[in-house]
Amino acid sequence: MQVLLLTTALIASFIPQRIVYEYIPSAHAAVIVRDAEPDPIVEEEIEVLENATSSVYCSCMAYLQSRGIKTRGDAIEQVPNWFNPPVRGLVVLLHYRDKFTGELIGHAALIENVFFGEMLIAEANFTKCEKSQRRIPLDSAHIVGYMKI
Numbered sequence: 667m668q669v670l671l672l673t674t675a676l677i678a679s680f681i682p683q684r685i686v687y688e689y690i691p692s693a694h695a696a697v698i699v700r701d702a703e704p705d706p707i708v709e710e711e712i713e714v715l716e717n718a719t720s721s722v723y724c725s726c727m728a729y730l731q732s733r734g735i736k737t738r739g740d741a742i743e744q745v746p747n748w749f750n751p752p753v754r755g756l757v758v759l760l761h762y763r764d765k766f767t768g769e770l771i772g773h774a775a776l777i778e779n780v781f782f783g784e785m786l787i788a789e790a791n792f793t794k795c796e797k798s799q800r801r802i803p804l805d806s807a808h809i810v811g812y813m814k815i
Contacts, residue, residue, distance in 0.1 A: 722790065723797050726774045729790030730757060733776060735815050742772025746811025752777055752785055752804065759810040760802075774813075780804075 722732045730737050735757060737744070744759050752758065760773040775789035783804055790797045802808070 724791055724795040726789055726791045729797065730774060730776060733788070735776065737774070737815060740772060741774040742770065744772065744774060744813060746813060748812040748814045752780055752812050754779055755814075757813040757815060758785065758787060758802075759813060760806075760808045761810050762808060772810075777812075 722728045726741055727737050727739070737757070741759065742761075744757075746759060748756055754777055756777045757774050758777055760775070762771045762773060763769070764771055773789070773792065775787035775792075777785050778788050778799070779786040781801075784801045785804060786799060786801050788797070788799050792798055792800070
């Protein structure tokens with residue numbers, strides 16, 4: 667099962683097979699729960715750019731700030747504000763589940779390029795405390811939305 671965070675403006679146009687709505691006042695957004703297969707993580711697609719113990723690589727949000735993107739808070743708290751197709755320079759918001767606890771984990775990455783059916787993202791802390799690049803499908807069930815900052 668997967669949880670996607672969408673603003674209420676998106677809910678009317680988003681019609682998955684099974685939907686359960688839950689209102690979260692603190693985020694002013696709705697949560698949609700639907701069945702989804704997780705994207706396979708293929709190790710060959712992750713290119714580790716640096717292996718550093720620097721704290722900027724131990725937080726996806728700190729990494730975005732180091733790239734000049736003005737963000738605040740944790741990735742799980744971010745709300746999409748771009749509802750058009752993704753373009754280079756936007757931030758993609760993703761949700762994953764912790765393998766051991768099942769806890770929902772937020773992640774944010776910079777879109778470096780968009781190709782037919784996929785995007786190249788630059789990120790930190792997808793692999794603990796490392797900066798990396800990878801390609802993810804545009805229709806990935808993990809994508810919550812996009813932010814223009």
